[in-house]
Structures are given as C-alpha cells and as structure tokens.
Amino acid sequence: MIRLYAAVAAARFHGLSVDVRDFVAEPGEAAPSPAALARWLNECGAVARGMRLRWRDLVRLRNVPPIVLMFRDGSAGLMVAGDPDRGVVWLRDPLGDEGTPPVPLDELRLAQVWTGDVLLVKRRRDQSEADAPINAAWLGRMVLREKGLLRDILLSSMVLSVLAIFPPLIVMQVVDKVVSYHSFSTLISIAAILGMMSFYEVLLSYARRELALVVTTRLDTRISLLVFDRLLSLPLEFFEREQAGQVIGRVSAIYKVRDFMTGKLMNTVLDLFTLVVVLPFLFYFSMSLAWMTIAAACCIGLVVFGFMRPVGHLVGRKVAADMARGAVLYETVAGIRTVKTLALEQTRRQLWDDRSAESALWGLAAGRMGNMAATVAQPFDIFINRGIILVGAWLILTHHGDMGAGALMAFMMLGGRVASPLVGLARLLDDLSEVRTALAEAGHVLNQPTERQALTTGLRPVIHGALSFREVYFTYPGATTRALSGVNFDVPAGSTLGLVGRSGSGKSTVTRLLQGVSRSYTGYLRLDGVDLREINLTHLRRSLGVVLQDNFLFRGTVRDNITAGRPGLTLDDVIRAARLAGAEEFIERMPAGYETWIEEGSTNISGGQRQRLAIARALICDPKLLILDEATSALDPESEAVVNANLQRIARGRTMVIVSHRLSSLVDCDQICVMDQGLVVDIAPHAVLLERCAIYRSLWQQQNRHEAGGRGHAHPAAMLAEGDIP
Template sequence: MAQSDPPPGAADPAAPPERPAPTTIRLHAAAAAARYHGVDVDIRDFVAEPGEVAPSPAALARWLNDQGAVARGMRLKWRYLVRMHNTPPVVLMFRDGSAGLMVAADAERGVVWLRDPLGDAGSTPVAVDELRLSQVWTGDVLLVKRRRDLAEADAPIDFAWLARMVLRERRALRDIVLASMVLSVLAIFPPLIVMQVVDRVVNFRSMATLVSITAIVCVLSFYEILLTYARRELTLVLTTRLDTRISLHVFNRLLALPLEFFERQQAGHVIGRVSAIYKVKDFMTGKLLNTFLDLFTLVVVLPFLFYLSATLAWMTVAAAGAIGLVVVVFMGPVGALIGRKVHADMARGSVMYETVAGIRTIKTLALERPRRQLWDERSAESALWSLAVGRMTNVASTVVMPFELFINRGIILVGAYLILTGGGQMGGGALMAFMMLGGRVAAPLIGLARLLDDLNEVRTALGEAGLVLNQPTESRALTSGLRPDIRGALSFTDVNFTYPGAATRALDNVNFDIPAGTMLGLVGRSGSGKSTITRLLQGVSRSYSGYLKLDGVDLREINLTHLRRSFGVVLQDNFLFRGTVRDNITAGRPGLTLDDVVRAARLAGAEEFIERMPAGYETWIEEGSTNISGGQRQRLAIARALICDPRLMILDEATSALDPESEALVNANLQRIGRGRTMVIVSHRLSSLVECDQICVMDQGRVVDLAPHEVLLERCAIYRTLWLQQNRHQAAPSGRAGPAAMLAEGGIEP
C-alpha cells in the first residue's frame, strides 16, 4: 500500500529541526561562555539596545556583568587569537549576527577549534584556519571569566573600596605621577634662573648671559606648558572615569538593596546619604590627588632649600609643622560639628523631597503653611550648624594664619638679617630663589595639614553613605540560583513569617496546595496576612520558616531575577514612568512589538481608552500619571504585567481603584487573563472572586478554609459574614433577604 503525501503545512518528520535566528545563537554563545564559569544566565533577560540589529560585544558584556560574570568585548587580530591556547571559551562574533565558541587554538598549526553554541559541552569542535574564519568572523570577541568574588558587588564601601577604585586606573596614575615628577624638577630652574639674573646679569651687566638665560627660559617654559596641559588632561580623564564607575556601582548597589529596606527608610534620607558618596569622590580626585601630586614638588625641592640655607629651610618646615599641629587639635571638635551639619542637611533634604513627592496632597489640603513652617525650622537648624562649623573653622584658620604669614613674609626678613650679619653664605639672588621655592614647599605641607581637616567631613559623608550602601543586598540571589521552567503550582507547608520588630506572626503555620493553572482568591479582614503571602511569593521577604515551593522547587533556591520575571504583579497603587503608554506597557520587555502591546492592552481592558487618546499608544504620560485617571492607570499596570505572558499572576487589590464599569470589564476578562496561568488574587470585594477555582480565607495569619465560593458560603462563617456585609444592597425593601443572603442561609429551595 502506497504511502500518501503529508497534508500541506504538515511538518516533515525527516526534516532537520529549524535553527534559531542568528541573534539568538549569539546570545546562546555568550550564555554558554558564562555557564562555563558557573554563572547561569537566561537569554530572556537580555535587553537589546534601541536600533541594534544584533547584540554587540559591549551590550553582551554589560548583560553578563549584570548577571555576576566579568565580561569584556574587544577586537583581535588572527595572530593574537591563535595564541590563546589555554583560555576558556571565547565568543567569536560572526558577520551574519550569530557567533561561535572558540574552545582551543594551536599557533604552530595555525588553526582554532570552534564549537556550536547550541550543542552540549561534550560536542566535537571543528578545526578552522585563518582563511576560512576570516570569511565569517568580524574580528570582535567577547572574553568572559569568573568574578573573583561577588566582592565588588557586595564589598563594604569605605576608604579601602574607594582606594581600589582609584588604583584600577594604574596606567593613568603612572603617567600623572611621571608628569608631576618632571614638573617638580622643572620647578627648580626658575628660582635658579632668577638667582643667576640677580647675581650675574644685573651685578655684572652681562648681556650675553641674559640672552642665554632667556633662551633657556623659553625652552623650559614650553615643556612646562606642554607637561602641565598633559597632566591636566590625564587628571580630567581619570576623574571622569572614576566618577562614572562610582556612579554606576552606587546605583547598582542601590538597586540590589531589598524592598524591605526602602520600606523602613525615608526616601529623602536615602537620597541624601547616597549623594554623600560624591563628596568623598570629589575629595579623593580633587584635594587628595592634588596634594599627593604636590608632594613630589616637596620631595624634589626641599633638599635644594637645605642646600641654599639650612636655617631658613628648618624654619619653613617648623612653621608648616605648627600648622599641622593646629589642624590636628581642631580636628575632633570640627568633625563633631560637621556630623551634626550633615544630619541637619539631610533632614532639610527630606522635607524638600516629601514636599515635591506629595505636592498634590499639599495643594488639595492647603498644607502650604505647615510645610513652609517645617522647611523654615529645618533650614534654621541647618544654618545654625553651618554657622557653628564656620566659626570653629574660622578660629582654626586664625590660629594658623601667623605661621602662614611667617612662611610668606617672615622668612625674607630673617634671610635679609642673615645676609646683613654674615650669618649665612647666601646672597641676594639666593634669598630670592629661596622665597620662590619656599612657597612651593610650604603649600603642600600646609595642604597636607589641612587635608586632615577635610578628612572629618569626608569620614562623616562616607559613614552616611555606608548606612545605605553597606546594607545586605540581594546580589547573590539576583545572580545565582535555579532557573526552572515556571508552570505555577504552589505549595505552602508550615510557613511562618514575622515582620522585623513585630510581636506577632504575620503568617502562622500556613498550609495549602494549588495546582498549576488555578485561579486562587485570597480574602480576609485587614491584617490577616493576604498581602504577606504575595510578598513571599515575589521573594520580597525570604526570612520565613517552613517550605514554600513553586513547581516543587523551594522558592529560596530559585534565581530571584528569574522568579520575578516569571511573575506578573499588579498592586493597589501602581507607579507609571514618565514616558509613552507603549513604553510603560513594555517596561519589563522593551524589545516587544506593538502587536504584543495591543494584545496585552486588550486583555487588560485598556485598548478602548488608549485608542481614544490623542496619540494612541504613543501618548505621553506625565510624571505622577496626572493626565490619566486612576482606573486607566490601573488597567495600564495590568497590561504591563501581562505583556511578558507570565505563568503566574498576582493581583493585590488590583481593582480597588477602578470605577464599577472598569472593574466589571477587568473581572469579565479575568477568565481570559487566567487561561493557562496561575492567578493569585487579593481582594476585599468578594464579588470579584466568585469565579475563582479556589478561595483561601485567612484570619490573623492563619488559613481558615480553602474552597470554591459556593462551598465557603455554606461552611465558612467568616466568609459568609464578609459576603453578607458586602451584599446587603441585594436585600429586598421589605426586609426579606436577597438571593445571595438566602442562599447563604440555606433559604432558597432548589
């Protein structure tokens, strides 16, 4: 019997499986290189740059660095690539947008071995020579290695951490130091020239000597100008790179802090303390660096001063030492005052932040006067402490001033006295040279002494920044852990949880199981633990006891980024970013298309009002969502949660801000929204949970009952009471119970 042809469109069993797109292969190659070093990444976490056709080495490096690896993109020539014989897998970028993994190289034979990124680690590599590779390779590579420690992500931010950041720029520092040493040597020549002009040119009226000295001055001035420009340029590049690196690291550290920390802190204090790190940065790249560079002048010039006059040199050093002693004496009192000033400034900054953030409430309740009064009080407190710091610093400066004046003016009088009395061997020219060099020696000594004074403010600023940035982070949980396929089955076994500082448990021995694809409602009185369950599911709080499993895997073993990306969460009060409607819906997945955005908006019931907007999906949403209603904002948040098609959705009072029409629209879509996914819905409105597969009734942190709506009405007193309270409007005018109440009481005959 002859076999019939397969129907049109049917897959041919003998045909090879379709190969992914080149860009997907490039992502798999980068992920395989990271996996070799024990860093497991998910290619779905990669966010492409706008307008980028294929992921660039720089974009891949940023992605892997965020995931806990150390990656760097660079361009190599064949002669260097073929010598990398003892390296881990190197990602080679191909012209079609894909990539390959180079796993070995042999310079003598002139070949490298490539492995398919989609194959397993044991697949046989293919030998490729320069000619064949040059036809597909762009010359770009991605180097990946294990981060020595999550060190850098979680290391305490202190002076040692900042010093390591600065020492990373060793090459720039070396060039700056070299330029400073040469400039220090050149600094000796102008005083020597002045000495020669006074002693030889003026005294002997020698024009030839003047011409020679003029030529020397011109040459030395040219090199000094050139080196000074080069040093300033290098210092500028160094400070810019340090500023960028510190800014990136501080912001990443801030994002890695757990949500619980932000819930316990004032936003204004957090911003003020984090901003203090820039005072430390300015100190290290400004005064500290300049003083350090000036010390080279001191090392080079000070011996020459002793050569000119040991007596005057010792006087200069003694005066500078006295200045340092005064600074050390005043360091403690000034430091205490600076600490109080910093706290007063942060309190004032908090008032400013709260005023701007709550300006709508302030305007609607006419709270301008109390806010102004509070601002005046905080400003006055800050001004008083600033005045106290200024006065104490003024006293210290006044005590120091006689020693500075002696260095600048007294030395020349002492020198003149030594010349007149024959107490020294120096002449008039040597005295002028000493005065020129003496100022350059005294400046770094005075700067070094005053540097100790600045350390007070820097130490205080660093301590304030450390109160925020040195808190325990989620870095390890965000970059490590399992990445299972999420289906949505939930299991709570003896789960107990207590909020920090609370006397009673928020969850008390919670036990229940729901299979994947279940629509679960959570109900109960306020404070019963409903929202706490959703917090545990999102990994916001992990300090619970018992076992909370997702698809049979303990939630604490799952990579936190993977977990949260697998969830869709809609809260009671959702924040929309300043940007277009489309940007807000695709906030978690910026690479998705407009069709995906429309699909999510339709599911959330947002399509109809978006299409009525002036620019549709490109309509701009202002800061604070002032140009849309609360119901519209809520539906956009639901669309944002649906855009990535999560396997598990959490709606925590998501319809509480909706008007009846919008709520009815969202509730009507819940069945479509919940199709193929697990949904956990927290709501005080029991009418929105009637269609749930299971409803969990909670009271004082415990599970009272778990059953569908009809069953709970019959057997759960708490649920029946809540239902009757919310449905009294259905009672007949005569006082007879309505259908729902009668059903609850068993008064309707079937």
C-alpha cells in the same frame, strides 16, 4: 540570538545559570556586540570581557574555557581549543549538543567568517567591586584601576617639579649677575632659556590637567554605575523602612568623597613631588631659613590636627542636619498633591524652617571652630610668607652665611612652593573628618545586605504556576506578632485563587512571599515543586505578573510603560496586552494613541486608566503566575466591570492569585482562601464557603445587604458585629 546562546553556553561551563530573556538589546543593534554581552554577563555574576585578537594569539590558546568568537553574519561559535602546531582551532556549535565533537578550522577558513572579536568569560571567584564594602579601601581600589594614567600624571608632575627649580635660580642670576654687572648678553641668554622652559611647562601643565580630567571623569562614571547598581540590588524591605529623602542624601554623600579624592587629595599628592625636589635647594641656599620654613609649616599642621576631632564632630552634625532638611524637601515634593489638597503649606514651611535652622546652627558652629583653627595657624602662615624675608635680610646684613640678595629672592620663591604642599597636607587632614562622615553615611545605605546572590544565582525552572504552602510562618522585622502562622494550602497550575479576609489578616503578606520580597519565612513554599528560595530571583520576578492597588507609571509614552519589563516587544504585543486588560478603548481615544506621553505622577490620565495600563504591563510578558493585589479597588465601576469581564480571558492558561475586598469579583475563582490573623480559616469555592465559613458569609452579607430584604435597614452596630466593613 546565536550570540546570546553562545554566551549562555560559555557561562554554563563555569556553573553560571543565565537566561537569554534577561538580555536587553541596544537600540538599533542587529546582533549583540561583545561589549553588550560582557556587560550583561557581568550583571549576572560572571566576569566577561570583549576584546579583539589576532590569529596567532588565538591559536596559542590550548586548554582554555570556551571562548565566544563573533562571526560576520551576526552569529557566533564556541572555540574550545587551539593547536598551534597544526595551525587550527576547534569550534563547537553553540546550538548543538554538547556531546557533538568540535570541528577544526584553519586560519584561511576562519578568516572568511570571523570578525576578530571574542568574548572571554570566567566565574567571579573573589569579592568584586560591586559586592565589596563601600569604604576608603574600596575607593582606593577604584582609583588605582587608573594606574596607567596616574603613572603619567606623576611623571609629568616630577618633570614640572624639576622645571620649577629653574625660575628662582634664574632670578638669582638676574639679581646677582645681570643687574649688578649690567650684562645685556647674559640677560638675553637667560631670557631665551626662561622662554623655552616656560613653553615646556605650559605644555606639560596642560597634559597633566587633561590626564587628571580623564581620570576624574572615568572614576566618576564608574562610581555612579556601581553605586546605582548597588542601590538597585538592595531588597524592597530596606526601602520600605527607610525614608526616601534620607536614602538619597546618604547615597549622594559618596560624591563628596569622590571630589576629595580626585581634587584636594590628588593635588596635594602631586604638590608633594615639588616638595621632594625643591627642599634640597632650600637647604643649599640657607639651612637655617629652610628649618624655619619647615618648622612653621609643621606648626600649622599641628594646629589643624588638634582641631580635627572637634571640627569633625560638628561637621558630622551639620551633614546629618542637611540630610534631614533634604528629606523634608523630597517628602514635600513627592507629596505635593496632599500638601495642596489639605492646605499643609504652613505646616511643611514650619518643618522646613526648623530643619534649616538646625542646619544653619551646626554649620555656624563648625565654621566658628574652623575659623578659630585658622586664626591660630595664621601667624605661622604669615611668618612663612613675610617673616622669612626679614630673617634672611638680617642674616645678610650681619654676614651670617654667604647668602646674597639674589639667593634670598630665590629662597622666597622656592619657599612658597615648599610651604604650600605642607600647609595643604595639614589642611587635608582637616577635610578628612568631613570625608569620613560622608563615607559613613553612604556606607549606611550601600553596605546593607543585597539581593545580588539571589538575583544572579539559583534555579531557572520552567514556570507552570502550581503553588504549595506548607506550615509557612512569617514575622515582619521589628514586629511582635506573626503575619502568617502555619499557612497551608495548594493551588493547582492554571487555577484561580482568591484571597479574602479582614485588614491585617495576611493576604498581602502571601503575595509578598510569592514575589520573593521577603524570604525570611519558615516552612515550605514551593512553585511547581521547587522551593521558592532556590529559584533565581530575577527569573522568578520576570515569570510573574504583579498588579498592585497603587501602581507607579514612569514618565514616558503609553507604549514605553506597557513594555517597561520587555522593551524589545513589538506594537502587536502591546496592543494584545492592552486589549486583554481592557485598556485598548481609551488608549485609542488618546491624541497620539500608544505614543501618548504620560507625565510624571500620571497626572494626565485617570486612576482607572493608570490601573488598566498597569494590568497591561503585567500581562505583556505572558506570565504563568499573575498576582492581583487589590488591583481593581481603585477602579470606577465601569472600569472594574471591563476588567472583571476580561478576567476569564486573562486567567486562561495561567495561575492567578487575586486579593480583593470586593467578594463579587472572586465568585468565579476556583478556590477562595479566607484568612484571619495570619491563619487560613477555610479554603473552598464560593458556594461552599457561604454554607460553612462564618467569616466569609459575614463579609458577603455586608457587601450584599441591599439584596437581603429587610437587612438593608440593619443597625450599624449589628453590621459591625458581624465583621470588618471594608
């Protein structure tokens, strides 16, 4: 833990507020490694790097920010200065007072405890890759980060280009000297030279492919990490208004761009080096044939360029159709239970057929347009591969120039190497339309405003749970009516608030604001006297416990699901949370207890069991503010009775906000807030509301009419007139 506090102290020096509770340790790691600490601080908005230093480099660091030194016993120290003249560094205890003077250590004393590893931390001042817009420039910067490997690849390509010149020259010598003069000695010498060059060419080709593979793998990993991180930093409101299948399809389009940049683009750029080296030799052999080859290749480029816009339009429509089809597939798989239950197979099949037909039509149209471009360009390609040799033969027969048969064969071999990169460059323009479309689709999702600043900055106060709403107004994006209109109420710390009202009255909106899901409200919403929008969003959500009506459990063990937010907690903590949620009794009856595997979709447990596991997951971090949003509505009477019986224990020492249509579960709340059309109608204990609040009294009578004597046979119209029947 000392290393964590040392990292926190180094970040605090730069004005960054981080919480040690946000750090997730690596499995089996006794003390956090510099790499793990650097990764954590980078996620929190800092720029951190773990590295190994020698004493002579460390002691030269004079006026530097605090540097975390890793010690052999798993602890750490903060180096605040170095003095190479005296041969000492100044260290401060990360757990001590900042006013405590640092202690000087020389090389001998430090070597006894220091591992040689350090953690460097600074504040991120510029727009990082994680926050920059996803576009071609972003991807270009990603590629250029591997400039060392790219330099080696380019150097090997240049050498290979030079080596590519010799085989045609050797062929020319074989034809003109060996064959013509039957010189076996010359043949043996040429064979030896050719074998040696071929050996080096094989080695260099292997090295270049290996380097290109490393660059591609590292780029793929970095893009995957950054894209997933960007996706996680998007606000919940974005996912609520976008179709999940469309989001997945658009994000996956970034990999088409990756494949282009590390595949066709890189290969074409490397081939251009061959063009630069070989082109002068073509002019040396025959200037007229060289100009003919270049002219034919340029004609192919003009054809491709002319077809680029119409082909790009059709490819864009094809990509959109593919994403729409993928969305249908995702939606069908995600809702397969509903599809099977309602016998919707034929309906979904028809929708899939329609989307597939649309994709096929646009694909056919794009393919035909591309086929037309290839047909127009094919004669020029044929001329380069076959026509040049006929023209060269005519030049030899008519004695135009001094080209011989060997020179013509060498020209044909080199001409193919020149035409290939030129044609590849032209076809590269053809691929740009698809890449541009894919990049735009990915940017549509990944360039949305994120919560990164709210997740990494802001206050981290100690949460006690006192809530205060003052003139809070909120309207959902695109809505015409307000969800909340001038909401005012207070909830003391440690008390229980019930929220009731008809559907659409604003109950769940209040809980969304408390979770920081929506921050575009007006007015003042304070938690322990601090404006909720000034609190670090990660700290806020880790301090809350939230249980929804329909909770998602991950594929994994019961224990893993309960400790999802706190993977480092022990089995005793899991058992305590399960007992508090009333889940212990059914978990112990499972075949493997807390190690029982929960399948995808929670198909092997009941809805009531899933809900109680969700309550245990919310309670395991001991939140000071617990939100139950229709948490017991999906429970069977027995499970609901178990949870309600534990509510008093659950509420002890924490503030609870309970949204429920079942008023019987709110009777013991300290206050019950009655809402209607975004307004707070009344707020008081249960007994007081029965006397003075008509809406609450009506809802109570509807749910308890079986106890109201003759009202048990009231006409349905009369009951509806009194209020919404939940």
